[in-house]
Amino acid sequence: xxxxxxxxxxxxxxxxxxxxxxxxxxxxxxxxxxxxxxxxxxxxxxxxxxxxxxxxxxxxxxxxxxxxxxxxxxxxxxxxxxxxxxxxxxxxxxxxxxxxxxxxxxxxxxxxxxxxxxxxxxxxxxxxxxxxxxxxxxxxxxxxxxxxxxxxxxxxxxxxxxxxxxxxxxxxxxxxxxxxxxxxxxxxxxxxxxxxxxxxxxxxxxxxxxxxxxxxxxxxxxxxxxxxxxxxxxxxxxxxxxxxxxxxxxxxxxxxxxxxxxxxxxxxxxxxxxxxxxxxxxxxxxxxxxxxxxxxxxxxxxxxxxxxxxxxxxxxxxxxxxxxxxxxxxxxxxxxxxxxxxxxxxxxxxxxxxxxxxxxxxxxxxxxxx
Numbered sequence: 001x002x003x004x005x006x007x008x009x010x011x012x013x014x015x016x017x018x019x020x021x022x023x024x025x026x027x028x029x030x031x032x033x034x035x036x037x038x039x040x041x042x043x044x045x046x047x048x049x050x051x052x053x054x055x056x057x058x059x060x061x062x063x064x065x066x067x068x069x070x071x072x073x074x075x076x077x078x079x080x081x082x083x084x085x086x087x088x089x090x091x092x093x094x095x096x097x098x099x100x101x102x103x104x105x106x107x108x109x110x111x112x113x114x115x116x117x118x119x120x121x122x123x124x125x126x127x128x129x130x131x132x133x134x135x136x137x138x139x140x141x142x143x144x145x146x147x148x149x150x151x152x153x154x155x156x157x158x159x160x161x162x163x164x165x166x167x168x169x170x171x172x173x174x175x176x177x178x179x180x181x182x183x184x185x186x187x188x189x190x191x192x193x194x195x196x197x198x199x200x201x202x203x204x205x206x207x208x209x210x211x212x213x214x215x216x217x218x219x220x221x222x223x224x225x226x227x228x229x230x231x232x233x234x235x236x237x238x239x240x241x242x243x244x245x246x247x248x249x250x251x252x253x254x255x256x257x258x259x260x261x262x263x264x265x266x267x268x269x270x271x272x273x274x275x276x277x278x279x280x281x282x283x284x285x286x287x288x289x290x291x292x293x294x295x296x297x298x299x300x301x302x303x304x305x306x307x308x309x310x311x312x313x314x315x316x317x318x319x320x321x322x323x324x325x326x327x328x329x330x331x332x333x334x335x336x337x338x339x340x341x342x343x344x345x346x347x348x349x350x351x352x353x354x355x356x357x358x359x360x361x362x363x364x365x366x367x368x369x370x
Contacts, residue, residue, distance in 0.1 A: 041083040044071055045090040052094030056101035065098055065107055069118050076122025084126045088119055153213055156193070156367070157186035163253055165367040166347045170315075170355060171206075178361035179205025180313045181213045185221040189253040192221050195365055197265065197313040199243040205361065212244065227263050227285065227296055234289030244288040247311055249367075256303040256369065261296045263288045266314050266324075268299075269332065271339070271368070273306025278332045308343055308368030310335065315362030316354050330354070343368050 048071050054063040068091050075087040095115070099107045156165040171178030184193035196216060198205045216230055223229040226248050234244060245264040252258070260268050264287030269278045285296035303309065317327030334353050338346040343366050351364050 037080050037083050040078055041075075041086060044075055044079075044087050047071060048087065048090040048094050052097045056098045060098075060102065065095060065111060066114075068094060069114060072115070072118045072122050076125040079126060081123070081126045081130045084122060088122075091115070091119070153217055154182040156182075156184055156365075157191060159186075159191075159367075160253060162369060163367070164344065164370055165365070166344050167366075168348050168351045168364040170351055170362050179209050180315065180361045180363035181209050182363065182365060183213060183217040183220050187221060191251045191253060192226070192249070193251075193311075193365065193367075194220055194226065194246055194248045195265070195311045195313065195363060196244065196246040197315075197361075197363075216246075227261050227288070228294050231263065231288045231291075231294035235292055237289070245314075246288055247283070249309065249311065251303070251309075251367065256307075257300070258303060258309065259298050259300045261285065261298045263294060263296060266312060266317060266328070269310050269335075270301065270303075271308040271310070271335070273304070273308075276336075278310075278335055280328070303369055305369050308339070308366060311365040313361065313363045315360035316351065316364060318360065339366075 048068060051063050051065070051067050051071075055065055072088070072091060075084050079087060095107055095112075154167055154169060156167055159165055167182060169178070169180060169182075171180075179198035180196070181198075182193060182195050184191070186192075194216060196209070196212065198209045198212065215233055219229045219233070220226055227246060230244075230246060243264070245262075245266075247260065247262045247265040247268060249268070250259045260281050260283040262268070262281075262283040263285040268281040268283065270281065271278050281299045283297060283299035286294060288294070312331070314324070317324055317331050319327060331350075331354055334350055338350050338353070347364060347366050351362060355362055
């Protein structure tokens with residue numbers, strides 16, 4: 001007959017501990033927590049209490065209460081909200097013990113104010129992670145992964161040796177996210193690319209751009225009327241996505257033939273190597289998502305050896321107090337001055353020259369036949 005294992009806590013001690021206020025709910029909560037969160041909470045709480053005891057009984061020089069600031073920050077970055085609340089209670093107990101033994105000299109007003117701000121910051125960080133449903137720094141890692149995916153999607157597909165291209169993206173305020181993005185695909189000799197501009201700038205527009213880049217990237221190359229499909233998608237959305245403009249380019253690498261369609265986007269310009277001048281495309285259409293049925297007037301032509309196409313967003317030609325037409329004229333003037341000496345090497349210089357003095361998202365795509 002098997003004997004029942006002896007309890008970890010003697011019955012008399014258990015009866016005594018049960019009478020301690022809030023101890024039983026605390027133990028039950030710790031048991032329900034995930035093992036990683038529970039172990040970290042126990043470790044940080046133990047360190048917190050040990051610091052308080054060593055500061056009060058051993059040395060306030062080596063075990064200063066300011067070390068609790070670091071413990072609180074670690075808790076804000078790694079613990080769940082309820083676990084952080086328990087850790088903050090441990091911090092309060094530790095500071096109270098130091099106060100009772102050492103007096104107010106070791107726990108001054110400056111330290112208490114700093115601890116208060118740190119606790120609020122840690123609470124906000126833990127609450128934000130709780131809403132996202134992630135633990136630790138995983139939320140930041142997910143955001144970085146989305147940024148890298150958007151950057152990879154902006155790369156042009158590989159082109160044959162008798163073609164070349166260049167993409168330049170510049171986000172407002174030096175942010176990694178912005179409202180301008182590019183999607184492109186290649187199927188044999190057929191290349192499709194779309195340059196999209198979401199209203200707003202910087203991080204505010206970047207969240208919408210991240211969502212739309214996935215949707216538009218899936219439509220590109222899968223439907224005959226790309227801008228029409230994008231317009232249908234935006235028009236049936238319940239939320240307000242703001243204004244979205246786009247230009248779509250279809251290019252045949254074998255013949256050089258191209259077709260341009262635009263939806264409220266600045267015009268594409270073509271460099272004619274024969275005359276050495278830039279010509280403005282006649283493609284036009286309504287901004288995406290405004291009307292249920294989008295009608296665009298396309299423009300087509302052929303790229304011969306030495307010719308180039310330049311696609312760009314309005315951030316390159318729009319400036320406060322200046323007309324868009326004058327901005328376009330300035331862009332073409334800078335292009336005539338910089339680009340003939342080398343499209344690839346001068347593309348970034350062109351963007352920097354056009355955007356100096358104002359802060360906005362902008363994008364430039366150049367594709368040419370060397």
